[in-house]
Amino acid sequence: MAKPALSASVRLCRNLASLLALALCAPAVVSADEEPPPFSPPGSFTDLGHFAHQDGATLFRAICQGCHMPDAKGAVGAGYYPALAGNQKLASATYPALVVLKGRHGMPAFGDYLSDAQVVEVVNYVRSHFGNQYPDALTPAEVAKLR
């Protein structure tokens, strides 16, 4: 397995290599056949008040995929997390931008955790991946107006 992208936290881990080896040798807590490759830990863990990553793909992996899943197809339990893949509600960039900024139903607001540029990055990323092909791009000025 590739070394996780824990750039900012490497400084916190003097013995990262040996610890990783330790953890990998420990008794499995997750069934081996259920370990899918798409989940990687992109977390920067640098600050409680904001997310450090700037590009849409990494922000998606650090935040969104936790609930909407790596393939953006959502998840179903007692309730459900909606799919972002092929989601027609993304046709207008304003809608996902508002949901990210303000939250919706049980989903918390991320407006305080993300800059305008980060919101742009992650919204544009989702609207141009996972079967979504919306050519128009959101801009930071538009996000600023929505706050």
Added chain:
Amino acid sequence: MRPVQNPLSISRRDLLRKIGFSAGAAMMYQAMSTLGFARESDYRGPVELSGAPKGTSVLILGAGMAGLVAAYELRRAGYTVKVLEYNHRAGGRSWTLRGGDEYTELGGHKQKCEFDPGLYVNPGPWRIPYHHHGMLDYARRLKVPLEPFNQLNFNAYLHSSKDFGGKPQRYRHIYADYHGHIAELLSKAVNKGQLDAELTTEDKERLLVSLRTFGVLDKDYRYVKSFATSESRGYDTERGAGLMPPPQFSTPIARDALLKSGLANYMVTPFDYDLTPSMFQPVGGMDRIAMALYSDVAPLVELDAKVTAIDQDERGVSVTYVDAQRGGEPKHARADWCLCTIPLSILSEIPIKVSEPMLAAIQAAPYEASVKFGLQFKRRFWEEDEQIYGGISFTDLPIQMIGYPIAGMNQGGKGVLLGGYVWGTNAYEFNSMTPEQRIRKAVESGAQIHPQYTKEFENGVVVSWHRSPFTQGCFANWSDAARDKHYDNLCQIDGRIALAGEHASRLPAWQEGAVLSSLDAIGRMHKKIVGTV
């Protein structure tokens, strides 16, 4: 000393963000656990439900604390009760993981807890304040033994990865030295006449006397290495006996280094209203109280029941559900009344026939992210090597906390640590990992505080609450504005449906909120049924 006194002038989320920016995990945590709702429980003793009309039925949705309390009380009052529960177990978030337990989170990752017998972790609530009278009363009535939970341990650590060479500091050193330094500074200001406009001569003298005691200052109002300060902060070489080496006084941490570290900011937590002694935990795991309720009402509870629609008319309530494990044909349950304790994060995705104001309220509560780890180690090195018995260490690392077990103290053998209790952005990042990746990260982090982790770690489990299929989040984190707008609408009885749970309380995230909400809702429902309102 508190960073925050008036949450009304600023949005809760803004406040949490500011606290997160400026002060780190402990204050964030302290704020999360208390802001805007630090008030004593309103519990007034067992609920009175006399005169229930024979044959009146109540359908309860959810078998967490709110649903179980309602089932227990309504059945005793003579109502015909049925409970539908999504999980294959009762208890909801009042939950304990022990060896052999399995848990599959959203995304499909299945964990099997491999703890040794007798060891456990509470992935949800883990402590009961002395003023949560409802929880304590149910523990008493149901004969669930409690034991003390120590939030504060002066020998646990405060840790900044950026200060003191990354070496964790004992709580008692930070506590004693911070008090010593501020007492010395304040004494200086008083003695230089800098507070003459504030204080009378008599009050200056009184203040100086108290500062000398408070900060353990010498006769010249200095905080220095001495017998007195070592009696407060501890010795470098302990006091022994016979011909053992004489004690060595310990050296206080320099003021500038202490301030730079920010570690004193962590000291607010154990003095919060919700977290001061006495606190309790059920012997054997937090789920003991929920299980005691469940043992009384188990025949009324249908497990694996996933509610898919809630309908009502003027005569009653109809609920459609499916087998949560196997799916298949929809099933139906009908009753005269319904108490719905399904978390709003779930309920907002289920068709429900209620008024527009209640529906808006159901859809208005964001659910907070939180992650908890249970890590089993081959030996209790925190006790054997470091003399830490219970309590919590705080760190600026992503795990934010390490909680030490109360059960089995000083008995040797293996132990399970709360290997992390995570809030804020860190919790979202952990949520985006697999369970295995989370545990690996928690072990990496913890090893910076306890190097023994590397050799002694055996296995672990982790619950990231946004991955929980039955809650999709940790608790309903109402903003003040949203609460003001929606709370009354949420708590009204809407036709024949009432809602209950921590989300319908002013004690969010606490079990007491669920208990009180349930008792309040069934009390009002009962009055409506017997026609006294």
